[in-house]
Amino acid sequence: MKPSPHQDHPWVAVDVVIFTIDEGVLKALLVNLKEGPFRGHWAFPGGLVSLGESIDAAAIRELSEKTGLRHIYLEQLCTFGDPHRDPRAHVVSVAYFALLPRADRRLAEHPKYARLEWRAVTALPPLAYDHNRIAAYALDRLRAKLAYTNIVYSLLPDEFTLGELQEIYEMILGTTLDRRNFRKKLLAAGLLRALPRVRRGPHRPATLYAFAQRRPMNIPIL
Amino acid sequence: MKPSPHQDHPWVAVDVVIFTIDEGVLKALLVNLKEGPFRGHWAFPGGLVSLGESIDAAAIRELSEKTGLRHIYLEQLCTFGDPHRDPRAHVVSVAYFALLPRADRRLAEHPKYARLEWRAVTALPPLAYDHNRIAAYALDRLRAKLAYTNIVYSLLPDEFTLGELQEIYEMILGTTLDRRNFRKKLLAAGLLRALPRVRRGPHRPATLYAFAQRRPMNIPIL
DNA sequence: GCAAAAGTGTTGAGATTACACCCATGC
């Protein structure tokens, strides 16, 4: 690794796939590009990494610029480095994925983009760059991680019912799960804490739960 | 993502952790640096990505420059982007790991490095940059992948005995495995083909096996 | 004949699945 300042090099960018649950569906945040060869196309939010800025910091910056939020679950996915993925220049992009609780979904306005929208991951439009590949990759990773980590806490508000939790699992995995077995496994995993309160609705009240620990852990769940 | 050519940007490099089995031990290829702030230190082979070169191509190039080999198992690991990981400049490094069959271990000479050496992964010296982190990460990934992919074929010659295969699993995982259960599982996975030949040695001859398919597949093994 | 690795099945425990009925509430 011998930096030679007189030679041209690729640029480095980050792109962030931000997932959330909205209207009972798993959605991702898309931005509509105002400029460049993909003007008018949808893409995941992203941008160049500045000199002296760590790539994690760049991803956090993107997140907070676009959603106004910090302290969100954020994980590096994969790096895409095909020289032709951006027609303007060779841009190596480090993809991240983030999980947003459904409670907080206000979106910051941003001069760089025409619009920001939450779109169902099962019906994404054709995206700019290689972002459809990033989307597929992110969704695979999210599905895999549901089974052996507790990161689903990042998609949930502080309090939730077991029914709501199961609904999220089913939505993301695209399957249905047996209610009794699901409850047994999740309670056996010891990640949840029953609260002395219930959620009232049109039917029988449901016990509210909270995560005992709101930090990422590797634990077999399903 | 709006490239602005007048601004300085980080550079992009690849670093490759090349594993092989040697003398009954899992080893990684280290290079001794001739220049730079880590002169005299050991590191994994790596180098800057050229403009117009995909990062996968850069990793393949590193591999073939250092080992003279192509068509080796190669997988992207993770990207490290701390601005201070290289004291000279902000270099974002995409780490890869590669698996080399033990048969082919001749090493190409390389003007950039003082020496190339295979070193046991359980006793790596302090490495340049953040390469000890990369090493830990690569080893974790390799261990995890043994259980649910067939990539171990990349560490083995065309023909091998079940005993040799088990030895490799035990070596990498750092555990011992029950021989009967191990054989049952591997044969049940259907990845192996018994050859009509045996390996003769000082004791009872062992049936030789080959992998039915020498390409990466995700299949539960252990 | 003996040392050393190869080869082979069974059993018990634990985990996982499948499955049906009553409960509490709002309307």
Add this chain to the structure above:
DNA sequence: GCATGGGTGTAATCTCAACACTTTTGC
């Protein structure tokens, strides 16, 4: 009182782990 989601237990199956002896060869 009825529609709706909440809450609960058991039996059958499958998977996984533990375990010991015989075989074949080189020396």
